[in-house]
Amino acid sequence: MATYALRRILQMIPLLLVISLVIFGLTALQPGDPVDQLIFGNPRITPEDIARLREAYGLNTPWPQRYVSWLLRAFQGEFGYSRDFGIPATQFIFTQRLPNTLLLTIPALVISTLIAVPLGIYSAIRQYSTLDYVLTFLSFVAFSAPVFWIGVMALYLFAVYLPQVTGGAIALPPGGLGNLSPEDGFWPFWLDRLKYLILPLSILMFREIAATTRFMRASFLEVIGQDFVRTARAKGLPNRAVIFKHALRNALIPIITILGLSIPGLFGGAVLTETVFSWPGMGRALLDSLVSKDFNVVMLCLMLLAILTVVFQLLADLAYALVDPRIRYS
Amino acid sequence: MKEVSLKKVLTLSALLLAPAVLAPALAGPANNSLIVGTSQEPPNIYDPWVTNNLAITSEINNWMGAALTGLDNEGKLYADMATTVPTTANGGYKLVKDAKGKVIRNSLTYTIRPDAKWSDGSPITVADFEFWLMVQNDERVPVPDRYPFENAKITRGANNKTFTITFDPPYLFAEQAGAPGVAPSAAMKAGWDAFNAATKGQKPSDAVNEQWIKFLNQYTTSNNLPKVVAGPFKPTAWRPGNSLTMTRNPNYWRKPSGGESKYLQTVTYRFIPNTNTLKVNVLSGQVDALATVGLSFDQAIDLQRGQRKFSTYFVPGAVWEHIDINTRGQKAKDLNLDDPNVRQALLYAIDRASLVKALFQGKQPVSNVFINPLATVYKKDVQTYPFDPAKAKALFAAAGWTPGSDGILQKGGKKFSLNFGTTAGNSVRERVQQILQAQWKAVGVQVNIQNYPSSVFFGADFLSKGAEGKWDLAMYAWTANPIFEEGDLFKGSGVPTEANGYAGQNNSGWVNADYDKLQLQARTEFTPAARNKLFDQMQTIWAKNVPSLPLYYRVNPYIQANGLANYDFSAYTLYPTWDAYRVGWTSKGAVSAHKQKE
Numbered sequence: 051m052a053t054y055a056l057r058r059i060l061q062m063i064p065l066l067l068v069i070s071l072v073i074f075g076l077t078a079l080q081p082g083d084p085v086d087q088l089i090f091g092n093p094r095i096t097p098e099d100i101a102r103l104r105e106a107y108g109l110n111t112p113w114p115q116r117y118v119s120w121l122l123r124a125f126q127g128e129f130g131y132s133r134d135f136g137i138p139a140t141q142f143i144f145t146q147r148l149p150n151t152l153l154l155t156i157p158a159l160v161i162s163t164l165i166a167v168p169l170g171i172y173s174a175i176r177q178y179s180t181l182d183y184v185l186t187f188l189s190f191v192a193f194s195a196p197v198f199w200i201g202v203m204a205l206y207l208f209a210v211y212l213p214q215v216t217g218g219a220i221a222l223p224p225g226g227l228g229n230l231s232p233e234d235g236f237w238p239f240w241l242d243r244l245k246y247l248i249l250p251l252s253i254l255m256f257r258e259i260a261a262t263t264r265f266m267r268a269s270f271l272e273v274i275g276q277d278f279v280r281t282a283r284a285k286g287l288p289n290r291a292v293i294f295k296h297a298l299r300n301a302l303i304p305i306i307t308i309l310g311l312s313i314p315g316l317f318g319g320a321v322l323t324e325t326v327f328s329w330p331g332m333g334r335a336l337l338d339s340l341v342s343k344d345f346n347v348v349m350l351c352l353m354l355l356a357i358l359t360v361v362f363q364l365l366a367d368l369a370y371a372l373v374d375p376r377i378r379y380s
Numbered sequence: 381m382k383e384v385s386l387k388k389v390l391t392l393s394a395l396l397l398a399p400a401v402l403a404p405a406l407a408g409p410a411n412n413s414l415i416v417g418t419s420q421e422p423p424n425i426y427d428p429w430v431t432n433n434l435a436i437t438s439e440i441n442n443w444m445g446a447a448l449t450g451l452d453n454e455g456k457l458y459a460d461m462a463t464t465v466p467t468t469a470n471g472g473y474k475l476v477k478d479a480k481g482k483v484i485r486n487s488l489t490y491t492i493r494p495d496a497k498w499s500d501g502s503p504i505t506v507a508d509f510e511f512w513l514m515v516q517n518d519e520r521v522p523v524p525d526r527y528p529f530e531n532a533k534i535t536r537g538a539n540n541k542t543f544t545i546t547f548d549p550p551y552l553f554a555e556q557a558g559a560p561g562v563a564p565s566a567a568m569k570a571g572w573d574a575f576n577a578a579t580k581g582q583k584p585s586d587a588v589n590e591q592w593i594k595f596l597n598q599y600t601t602s603n604n605l606p607k608v609v610a611g612p613f614k615p616t617a618w619r620p621g622n623s624l625t626m627t628r629n630p631n632y633w634r635k636p637s638g639g640e641s642k643y644l645q646t647v648t649y650r651f652i653p654n655t656n657t658l659k660v661n662v663l664s665g666q667v668d669a670l671a672t673v674g675l676s677f678d679q680a681i682d683l684q685r686g687q688r689k690f691s692t693y694f695v696p697g698a699v700w701e702h703i704d705i706n707t708r709g710q711k712a713k714d715l716n717l718d719d720p721n722v723r724q725a726l727l728y729a730i731d732r733a734s735l736v737k738a739l740f741q742g743k744q745p746v747s748n749v750f751i752n753p754l755a756t757v758y759k760k761d762v763q764t765y766p767f768d769p770a771k772a773k774a775l776f777a778a779a780g781w782t783p784g785s786d787g788i789l790q791k792g793g794k795k796f797s798l799n800f801g802t803t804a805g806n807s808v809r810e811r812v813q814q815i816l817q818a819q820w821k822a823v824g825v826q827v828n829i830q831n832y833p834s835s836v837f838f839g840a841d842f843l844s845k846g847a848e849g850k851w852d853l854a855m856y857a858w859t860a861n862p863i864f865e866e867g868d869l870f871k872g873s874g875v876p877t878e879a880n881g882y883a884g885q886n887n888s889g890w891v892n893a894d895y896d897k898l899q900l901q902a903r904t905e906f907t908p909a910a911r912n913k914l915f916d917q918m919q920t921i922w923a924k925n926v927p928s929l930p931l932y933y934r935v936n937p938y939i940q941a942n943g944l945a946n947y948d949f950s951a952y953t954l955y956p957t958w959d960a961y962r963v964g965w966t967s968k969g970a971v972s973a974h975k976q977k978e
Contacts, residue, residue, distance in 0.1 A: 081839040082840060099883075103584075131597075135601060326656070
């Protein structure tokens with residue numbers, strides 16, 4: 051297994067190099083650059099000004115050359131400055147945005163998995179029961195209701211309507227990160243942060259629970275229909291042992307893949323939740339930097355997502371062996 | 381088992397909602413603070429050289445910045461850091477003429493108030509203006525343009541509080557906007573010396589730019605708040621992505637009527653990028669006012685209904701919404717778009733009066749020319765084109781265009797079919813497009829809507845490439861301060877071409893020798909009456925030629941809680957923060973010095 055893991059890690063290097071080349075090329079080739087934004091709306095700007103700005107922003111060299119220089123610096127851990135925020139891109143992402151995203155996505159993933167896996171199993175075991183129908187209905191609601199709509203509705207309900215009808219007894223903040231700083235004290239700070247976290251976390255979990263429940267249900271239904279489960283039952287094993295000892299471990303394999311891939315997906319995919327709830331995380335950073343052509347931040351965000359994807363895919367593959375002893379990598 | 385699971389779910393939900401009872405503290409006059417909501421976060425603040433600027437940056441900078449002179453809501457100059465506004469009458473503004481009476485240079489003399497101090501208590505002196513000008517004109521510094529300071533010189537007066545700035549060649553708007561910027565030279569010295577040493581003798585490059593960002597980020601970012609400012613407020617906390625807080629600067633020299641304690645003590649900007657969420661924040665009372673970078677026109681109209689705690693204002697702005705007609709390229713020639721009569725026909729065929737009534741409740745007035753009505757050079761009686769489909773048809777017919785069997789105008793086997801583009805996702809513009817498309821169809825003009833993301837639309841490969849036939853009609857807006865109108869949007873030398881590196885904003889490609897001659901004359905005409913006369917002729921020519929279809933002047937919607945005083949603006953001041961030192965709550969004793977005009 052160690053050899054397998056090492057081989058996979060070594061394979062990641064050329065893979066990440068190709069990914070970096072592709073995303074750098076695509077980013078560089080997208081229409082418009084930061085200078086265009088300065089030219090437009092400024093009738094006084096001269097051709098000399100334009101040439102000077104392009105030189106100043108290093109845009110007068112071909113993109114492959116820029117890529118090589120970016121890559122050489124990246125190997126040394128240098129990802130350049132954010133043109134928009136005036137600070138190193140790594141500082142912007144790792145100290146300002148990533149912690150907020152982790153605060154939102156890790157609880158969302160953990161809690162939603164803890165809720166969705168039992169719900170999915172229950173739905174499969176009691177197929178066509180009332181709760182199965184209710185869960186199916188809720189899943190479709192979660193899939194079909196766009197975050198930007200359901201999020202705003204939740205904001206309106208908890209920040210405007212309920213405070214009005216309950217005289218302020220129930221009131222959640224209408225978006226944002228919080229009012230307090232760590233200097234205001236540990237508990238006040240975290241209680242304040244929790245208050246701001248409830249709505250975005252709930253909305254993000256809503257979709258995660260819906261997706262994982264459906265996958266878990268489908269996977270479990272497939273497994274309990276297989277011969278080895280029937281054999282286990284025929285041998286007279288108790289229902290609990292059949293379900294948890296034989297069926298569950300097999301049904302978890304596809305779920306591990308999905309969870310493995312959903313972790314990097316959550317980092318980038320939380321963009322809508324982060325936007326609706328004004329939660330300053332990675333998703334918003336990626337979107338804003340793409341719009342404003344803040345290339346260094348774009349590259350760092352996308353490379354981070356690429357690294358997370360390949361690493362979590364490897365971890366998912368390795369986890370297969372833990373849940374299914376039939377799988378061997380040696 | 382079913383019931384147990386449901387109970388679990390309900391219990392979990394209740395646990396999640398438990399802290400909800402801890403309702404957030406409300407903003408407002410209770411603690412003499414102001415919370416402003418905005419949909420944009422500034423990249424940095426208090427960059428004296430504006431090398432990375434957005435509207436929201438300018439708006440926030442007004443709280444912390446000070447200038448020698450400023451413009452009020454009426455467009456009149458007032459003295460802030462200067463003891464007085466230099467004018468020709470008091471001898472502070474001087475024009476030097478040659479033997480023929482032509483102005484060859486002009487200058488402004490300023491005296492800095494003796495009590496003008498930086499927030500750290502150190503005096504503001506001529507050195508701070510010299511430092512600003514030196515950096516502004518340094519080749520390594522990526523300012524977008526250096527106009528009008530590239531040829532400006534500062535000469536010290538009798539002491540370190542008096543100086544003269546001279547423009548040679550002269551700067552037409554020196555009297556209104558010739559005051560140089562200011563930067564804390566002492567506080568920035570070490571940083572500047574380091575930049576200077578690291579980049580000495582180097583040409584602009586990515587590496588030099590990085591050094592510049594390093595220098596600037598010591599004083600302007602969320603991690604390094606400006607250490608020294610000059611204005612009525614100073615920054616105290618910036619939580620990236622969330623909020624920026626400023627507190628009153630006791631060292632600011634102008635004192636509001638009744639004393640500072642009766643006015644705002646803290647101001648917080650909350651960054652809420654989603655405008656629907658911003659709207660919820662208004663409804664829930666979490667913000668006291670919105671920045672000018674806030675809600676869309678539609679959302680403001682919607683909020684205006686049934687609001688008691690807030691007032692919604694629609695302030696005339698200096699933003700001109702229009703449709704450029706591409707007069708360049710083979711297709712333009714084939715369709716006679718280079719013929720003014722055909723362009724006039726396009727304008728006669730659309731009912732702009734009904735459009736602004738239907739979409740904007742008539743709040744955005746119809747425009748007939750590219751100059752803002754607030755500008756002194758605006759011509760009131762310019763030729764207008766009221767909705768007249770019969771006249772439009774006649775003009776098309778005179779140019780040889782007759783309706784085909786499908787009702788679309790045809791000539792020589794060619795259909796009068798135009799590609800009409802604007803910024804995709806702008807719902808207001810997209811609705812305007814559909815209305816106009818239907819109106820043009822009624823006179824036989826086929827319009828195909830082709831929209832693009834704004835990065836593409838305003839990028840290097842679209843608007844400026846009219847000669848390549850990339851578009852026929854392009855709808856967008858221009859913002860211009862009505863005071864500094866130079867008529868340069870439509871000058872012939874402003875047509876973007878390969879030869880000039882696609883510089884210039886005359887995207888329609890319209891060139892008129894008479895207009896160019898007058899525009900050149902107006903640029904150096906220092907007598908207001910004579911200048912007005914030149915602009916009068918320029919607008920007559922423009923309105924006859926209609927290189928662009930003028931649509932309407934945009935108004936800027938914004939919202940503020942009732943009882944907030946002196947938080948208002950106009951097309952001259954651009955932001956409600958221009959009079960920051962006396963913004964306050966009337967319930968706390970703030971005296972209202974001016975009111976919002978609509």
